Amino acid sequence: MDEGLALVLYGCKLAKDLEQNLPHLARQPDTLLASCEDIIRVFTNVKERLVSRGQTNVSRQPQELQRIDDDIGVSIQEWLRSGMVVEQEQPSGLEFVARGLSGGGDVGRSLKGGTSGDVQHPPIDAPDSSRTSSSSQRQRRRKDEGEKIVKRVAAPQMGNLDVPPEDGYTWRKYGQKEILGSKYPRSYYRCTHQKFYECQAKKQVQRLDDDFFTFEVTYRGTHTCHMSSTAPSAAVPVPGPPLPPATTTAVHPPVLPFSSSLPTTHHDWLSMQIFHDLGGVSAGGGSSVAAGSGGGGAGPSAPRFPDYQLPVADMAETMFNSGSTSSNSMDLIFSSMDDKWDSEEKKE
DNA sequence: ATCATTTGACCTCG
């Protein structure tokens, strides 16, 4: 019952979103009502499916999918949309220099080069050591980061409004800054695995001034963390952006939905990440390469997500068939969710 | 104890 599973997940997510966003929704009865109805509809649908089909079926009928689409398709599509790239901008005219990272400037430098003693030669005009007298290191750099890709991602309409949609990678926040002229602060993230893999991928996340529900995400650097630790240099051409390296031999995205990892923002695993990843994979753009997003990707000819009507069942199948049987998928799911919810309950 | 986030300070660039 792959699709049913997906529906359950979706319903759970809605419920969780509702819970988390209750304070806000309390002031919006209409939205609250709509949310409740969505949840009810989803679970009702699941229930009907279970009743009418029993729980053992494995294959899906097209017409049933259609039924799902009819019932909650719009909601799911919205959900999907909320976690997907809704707009892709030009890489801000930055020519795409494959080798990027400007001579690996970033590599090994920002890697806390300072504290670990790796003191880079300062630029000719040595930075005034007025401040660094004590530690004299802290080589920071800007400007020469290689390519940069800017995407706009819809924020979840409800729920964890502070967290940008998952993109398949795990990020660690290292800074936040008020930006002149912007209503919302910009958050700075780097790859969680930076230390282990010298992964230099970074991203900046900022809400649009005029659209609270849209994040502008700027990716920089290249993910190397998904490769074996022995080959960190086999960088994926695609900088940060969602797309797992479909063109490489790496089979899995760096973080699997149900793996025990999810070190950082695991509190959102249920959100868009799964579908986002799947979308990226199944939509095959794959290749893409920054070039894709750079020049081509932006084009309508190679949309990463052809449309938002990816059959739920297919997604679910991809989700749960990757390495485990559907039965223990369920266990995994609910145990994961229990853990997750447990932890979040404590938090609140 | 370990790891992630927050936040003020510091650094670089225009």
Next chain:
DNA sequence: CGAGGTCAAATGAT
């Protein structure tokens, strides 16, 4: 000099 990007100590969560 100001804005933006990063560092790292403090703090919180697990």
